[in-house]
Amino acid sequence: MNIKHSGVRSRGNSILLDFTYQGERCRETLRIKPTKTTLKEASRKREAILFEIAMGTFDYLNHFPASAKAKKYSKQLGQSITIEQALKDWLKKTERHCQLSTIRGYNSAVYHHLIPTFGHLKLTELAVSHIEDWLDTLSISNKRINNVLSPLRLVFKDAYFDQLIDKNPLDRVRFLPVEQREPNPFTQHEIIRVLDQLQGQARNLFQFAFYTGLRTSELIGLRWEDIDLPNNRFYVRVVIVGRREKTTKTVSGRRTVELNTQAIEALNNQQSFTEDSHRVFHDDKTGQAWQCDQAIRKRLWIPALKAAGLDYRNPYQTRHTFASMMLSQGKNPLWVAEQMGHKDWGMIRKVYGRWIPNN
Incomplete structure (x- = not known):
């Protein structure tokens, strides 16, 4: 030719x-x-x-x-990239520096909600109306919706920064208001009623929870090496999340907590069960250390509340109980914040202000 x-x-x-x-x-x-x-x-x-x-x-x-x-x-690369591909690429990048529990939450949002709904669209095709129409079909809480939208917001923020798109439609999608749940702490009488329904390790577990304010992940991660009984204190160093041990989420979460009389009593009683083991609290049914909070809630907590004739409150209320109890006794709010692992006492003032004495 x-x-x-x-x-x-x-x-x-x-x-x-x-x-x-x-x-x-x-x-x-x-x-x-x-x-x-x-x-x-x-x-x-x-x-x-x-x-x-x-x-x-x-x-x-x-x-x-x-x-x-x-x-x-x-000049318009966003026209060639689908939201599905952008989300998957973002997940791969994010996995390198996020905790496993965070990645699980992102994966759930991406694969159960975002890709099925928006994955077929190109980055430049997503409009605010797409998101608004989708929101109208949901029956999940505002908090969950905000969490689900989080990966999409981050993907589009990166795309705009990288000049893949000329405008970010997520900038016009407001975060939905989330109603803060009021603490519903237990009274001393109610604490006794709950503990009276439990025995052995189960009683020790919840007595320690009521009188230390630990999160459940911290409670089941507690090791005997973290306990300093001679000095009436213990150290929060690791937590159990998703059946895996990891360090605390924040620097303030890694802390020293003082032991009061009731907490010391629970530990002394627990020693006969697990003092030769690594973890402090074990599941009586399996003889092994607790691996997740769901089993504790379903097998111990809910039956104890029913037997005590009390309406359901989630186990986190043991933490609220500790905070309100300490503040009502006149403890310094900053001390309470340190004991609970907050970086300052702003959260204490916001959540538990009504239990702080005026004088």
Whole structure:
């Protein structure tokens, strides 16, 4: 085939276009069989490219969407990336520096909600109306909706920063208001009623929870090496989340907690059960250390409340009970914050203000 076209040549069963863009020589392949007609059409395509380059309207993505240079030079790369792909790429990147429990939450949001709903759209196609229509179909709490939208917000924030999109539709989607649940602590009489329904290790576990304010993850992660009975204190160093041991989520969470009389009593009683073991609190049914809070809630907590004739309150109320009890006794709010693992006493004032004496 002797026909010559500038910047166009055949190569096997394809046609190669050769042009210069932004000072770089570009060679792109058209996977069509070279013939007199196709070479002529390829030459016209090249002339159109050169014209667009001269006019400043050339977009690599429009002509060569599969080219590696499209990402480098495209002015509208967001048109070629689906939300599904962007979310999956973001998850891979995020897995490197997030806790396992956080990644599980992100995976749930991405694969159960975001990809099924928005995954087919390109980054540039998502509109606020898409999100609003989706919100109208949900029957989950505002807090859960905010959590589900979190990965999508982060993906679009990155896409806007990387200039893949010209505007971020998530900037116009407000966080939904979340109603703060009022603490519902137990009275001393109610604590006794609950503990009276328990015995052995179960009683020790909840007595220690009521009188230390530990989170359940901290409670089941407690090790005998963390206990300093001679000095009436213990150390919160690790937690159990998703059946795995890890360090506390925040620096303030890693702390020293003072032991009061009731907490010391619970530990002394517990020693006969597990003092030769690593973990302080064990599941009587399995003889092994607790691995998650759900089993504690279902097998110990709920039956104890029912037997005590009390309405259901989640186990976290043991933590609220400790805070309100200490404040009512006149303990310094800053001390209470330190005992509970808050970085300052702002949260104590906000959540437990009504238990702080005025004088």
